[in-house]
Amino acid sequence: MFLYGRTRHYGDTMPAEATVADVESALRGVVDPELGADVVELGMVRDISIAEGVAAVGIALTIAACPMREQIESDVIRKVTALPGIDRTEVSVTAMTEKQRSDLMSVARRSAREQAAPTTVNPLTRVIAVGSGKGGVGKSSVTVNLAIALRRAGFKVGLLDADIWGFSTPRMLGVDARLEAGGDRKIIPARTSGIHLVSTGLLIDDEETALMWRGLMLSKAVEQFLHDVAWPSDIDYLLIDMPPGTGDVQMALARLLPQAEMVVVTTPQKAAQKVAARVADMARRSYLPVVGVIENMSGFTAEDGTHYELFGAGGGSELAADLGVPLIGQIPLDPLVVGGGDKGSPVVEDHPQSPSGAAFITAAARLIELVPPAEDETCTARIAVLMEQLEGRPPS
Ligand SMILES: Nc1ncnc2c1ncn2[C@@H]1O[C@H](COP(=O)(O)OP(=O)(O)O)[C@@H](O)[C@H]1O
Ligand SMILES: [Mg+2]
Known part of the structure; x- marks a missing residue:
């Protein structure tokens, strides 16, 4: 058996x-x-x-x-x-x-x-972990904007911030609520912009507690978030903002959520592409199928229409080809992404028609095609x- x-x-x-x-x-x-x-x-x-x-x-x-x-x-x-x-x-x-x-x-x-x-996650909930080899490539920005785009497409969306001490999703989604426990003593996700959010950022108040979390094994913390949180059973998509690099969280996810899959974020740079490939390799070793690649910060178009490829070009499609998976989207460099993240209202929410907003929406549509809701x-x-x-x- x-x-x-x-x-x-x-x-x-x-x-x-x-x-x-x-x-x-x-x-x-x-x-x-x-x-x-x-x-x-x-x-x-x-x-x-x-x-x-x-x-x-x-x-x-x-x-x-x-x-x-x-x-x-x-x-x-x-x-x-x-x-x-x-x-x-x-x-x-x-x-x-x-x-x-x-x-x-x-x-x-x-x-x-x-x-x-x-876990408390319904086996029918599609789980998409968003990972990258290193920080700063825009993993959290991508996760948050995909979450909003999926919600706009009519789906119920949960977001687990698995970047335990590098959390940024509460700020990006403009929420400073504290997580509370329900009747069954399970943590109830915060509701923000129509998303069910769980993040260490919604638990800790001061540096001291932050330090306490720092001693905790990352994968243990993630396990708790999957076990002790009352994730609503009707969530169609649960997005997971992964901590940079580490393989143990990927393994914990693969073990706890057999339905979990992974989207790899990279920038057009060759160097970033190499690190991202390592992450994808780690994902495969721990049985997280890679759904596709999202290239972030792919070029900048100035107001006069001139296009600058600040970080080079082609990293996303090369990585996708190497992994044998589709390139799900290319998100241009856009100050609106930074601004949206800083003021707690993601670009897809406030400027869905901007180049980056539209790119996120297109990427989400492609993701829905690749991983249709149950x-x-x-x-x-x-x-x-x-x-x-x-x-x-x-x-x-
Ligand atoms: N497409 C983009 N255009 C402009 N700035 C971006 C874009 N994506 C991310 N950023 C900015 O880059 C920084 C790092 O992004 P973040 O999402 O926090 O990366 P990570 O989660 O991978 O560390 C943030 O200041 C964010 O606003
Ligand atoms: Mg991040």
């Missing part, structure tokens, strides 16, 4: 070429939206094989005509193709036999009953009927 979460342990690394076991680990990040458990745990994964860079994965669905089929298929393809050495993934879908379905139902029921979930429309009703039948009870 598989336990909830990952079987991989802290510090494990992945070889250059993914193995069948690696594919299986990646598939633990694919959650059946209906049953709220991953496809490996549910026994939906059939034969896995790898030959010459092509991974073949068999998936048995509860019902072949399930509307979830497309989402599960595309998730499988995305997660498996993100592994090193895999260029293409072929998914063959079959329907389960009645016996297999009843086995699956008992696994699903047991997992629902045990609720051994290590669908609401499910075959739950059908499954419920099925479960009743399996238990020999008449449907209520």
